[in-house]
Amino acid sequence: MILLGGRGYVGNAYKKYFEEQNITFHEVKRDQFDGSDPKKLADLIQSTSSEFLINCAGYTGKPNVDACEEHKAECLFGNAVLPGMIQAACDMAGIPWGHVSSGCIYSGRRDDGKGFKEDDAPNFCFRTDNCSFYSGTKALGEEVLEGNENVYIWRLRIPFDHIDSSRNYLSKLQRYSKLLEAENSISQLDEFVSATYACWEKKVPFGKYNVTNPGAVTTREVVDLIKKHLCPDKEFEFFDNESDFMSKAAKTPRSNCVMDSSKLSDAGIQMTEVHQAVEDALARWEKE
Amino acid sequence: MILLGGRGYVGNAYKKYFEEQNITFHEVKRDQFDGSDPKKLADLIQSTSSEFLINCAGYTGKPNVDACEEHKAECLFGNAVLPGMIQAACDMAGIPWGHVSSGCIYSGRRDDGKGFKEDDAPNFCFRTDNCSFYSGTKALGEEVLEGNENVYIWRLRIPFDHIDSSRNYLSKLQRYSKLLEAENSISQLDEFVSATYACWEKKVPFGKYNVTNPGAVTTREVVDLIKKHLCPDKEFEFFDNESDFMSKAAKTPRSNCVMDSSKLSDAGIQMTEVHQAVEDALARWEKE
16 A cells, blocks of 8 residues: 555545554655655655555645635646656556545536535636646646546545544634635544445445435534533624625635435445544544 | 757657757656656756756656546646656756647637736646636646746647658548548647747747747648648548537547737748648658
């Protein structure tokens, strides 16, 4: 097993999981290969005799997605070019792999009111010209991988877990001075990691999977759960609406969307219902 | 002077020009720097004490733009990420630079019937969702460079010159078995090279310039000039229309567009009227 992008929030969760499960893995760091030359990465893969690779490297922007507007080339490279380079390297090395993509390529719900399925065309991307640069590059990353038959594309959405940190959605909601009410499908990070690993372990068919906890939550619902478990007396402030949020707090629009994760559960991989998953995390909350 | 991309059709024209004009230049090849690390390129720039850089590296697809549909990551890297990396490297090294972009980010004419000006938004790109992957990446490359004040963005369109070759538009028209009638602004390559170098030499303001020969030509007009000068008896076949062309000969749509190059001429840099430029090339045609 090769792990790319092990230093980030998602990568660390994979490392913890591999260590807990005694899964041997080799972490490949960004400076160990030329990001524009797949041959060097292919050689690294072959030198470890790995049978699978997981890519959780990507450019997300810090402290938030607005930063991607200022670092477009890095963002395009990390989210759209690098997946193609990894695909080429895995093809050379003759192994399948999994790519951590994102559900942020959608906005809202489908016209029929349901959550977006894997084959629905992105509606929050460059091609619909309504997106953040970040979302545009994530959608392009999926386009780059289209047609390849040895890759899992795992769509993560707004990760959270039970440990307070700057990348944890449940921490972010407590730290922002004002919140935007929106409805989203979200991913409990440890469940995301074990579900994605299970795809490979159980040899479910390659392709795209929405790896979110079943259902959707609104910001106010999550805030109510945070209050119930952590801070009953805290008052949370909300923006009047999205244009209030955009004018006061954001440079670029955010994706808020509902996803349908039934393809994953139909493949035999279950995740906890989303409200329950949020409660579970808050019930064992660990302050940073 | 640093030259990137010296091995291509455009790069070779720059090298010939620099040699004729006794302009000292350093050709930097793709394998001399990590395409995802601007620091190494910045070091190379500084080691040569160059005051300017010209980038004519890019991914165009061979034998034609259809190939970009099969090599999306390389295409994105060469046309959209690399310009951003070069910008970062030039900023580190403290020098201005010029980027060979393309007019292929437009289709047709403006709504008012005129040619597209530099500030018109691209209408053949990912954001308008009607383009080839190639055009999408070229438009993204311009987006990546937006807001930088030390860069010329020179838009080339369908280059041609008087020497028969597989990349020369006048040769291509003679070699294709069937042609698509369309109206285009096009660029005589040697004039493109001297006009772009003049931008730097004359210190015209940085920014975007359409570097096409003034006016527009139709495919049939160019074919008539080819017949007149080279092969009076040859019959050229044409597709019935664009959808006939798309269904029989192409995987991805082509940009055909008319551009307004008056910003360049207003800056004091003149190019030959387009029909005359085609005649001049054909009058001194050199068979491969």
